Amino acid sequence: MYVKICGLSEPGHVAAAVEAGADAIGFVMTRSPRQVTPERAAELAAAVPGHVLTVGVFRGETPEAVRAAALVSGVRAVQLHGRHPHADFTALKDLGLTLVRAVAADADLRCGAYDEDLLIVDAPRPGSGEPWQWAAVRGRPTGRWMLAGGLDPANVAEAVAAARPWGVDVSSGVETAPGVKDPDLIRAFLTAARRAA
Numbered sequence: 001m002y003v004k005i006c007g008l009s010e011p012g013h014v015a016a017a018v019e020a021g022a023d024a025i026g027f028v029m030t031r032s033p034r035q036v037t038p039e040r041a042a043e044l045a046a047a048v049p050g051h052v053l054t055v056g057v058f059r060g061e062t063p064e065a066v067r068a069a070a071l072v073s074g075v076r077a078v079q080l081h082g083r084h085p086h087a088d089f090t091a092l093k094d095l096g097l098t099l100v101r102a103v104a105a106d107a108d109l110r111c112g113a114y115d116e117d118l119l120i121v122d123a124p125r126p127g128s129g130e131p132w133q134w135a136a137v138r139g140r141p142t143g144r145w146m147l148a149g150g151l152d153p154a155n156v157a158e159a160v161a162a163a164r165p166w167g168v169d170v171s172s173g174v175e176t177a178p179g180v181k182d183p184d185l186i187r188a189f190l191t192a193a194r195r196a197a
């Protein structure tokens, strides 16, 4: 089970996620309680070992703005939320970064349909912590796809059993308040997600 911990903004929380075995960590560089500047993301990403994928998270920005933030921050992946046209992914292809498309369940759920490398199937309001009908997508997404939206240490096993994803992605469920991560919850989520696999 591939596990991404999203919305990190403190070095101690990045270290906790890495030490607990996260496969990917996300830095939100768009409007959010978790927003970090590209410069701050660069500081945080500098301490991340190469086997952990660093992901810049965006929503509503132009490909040019995403490109600029990705280059400053040095992330190895960019995650575009919402109904971006295929051309936005094509415009970023030459960066050589992992491209992640994050959409709600009513979108095209074929990973690769937009030339992306990874797909995230998320709640309608990303980063809201709101659970949704995970079972409704079972069997629909294809390729390498992560389930997101309202996951936490207590429900991730149920969610995985319901939807059968390749990976999982969490933000609110490892926080004590919006934007405030908790190392104990990060560790508990990793443990529960691994057991759910």
Ligand SMILES: O=C(O)c1ccccc1NCC(=O)[C@H](O)[C@H](O)COP(=O)(O)O
Residues within 6 Å of the ligand: 006, 007, 026, 028, 030, 031, 032, 033, 034, 057, 058, 059, 081, 122, 123, 125, 126, 127, 128, 129, 130, 148, 149, 150, 151, 169, 170, 171, 172, 173
């Ligand atoms: O986290 C945010 O605030 C955010 C804002 C705008 C676009 C995306 C955002 N987060 C993306 C993520 O990858 C989250 O991990 C994912 O949406 C799940 O969030 P949650 O339900 O809080 O676990």
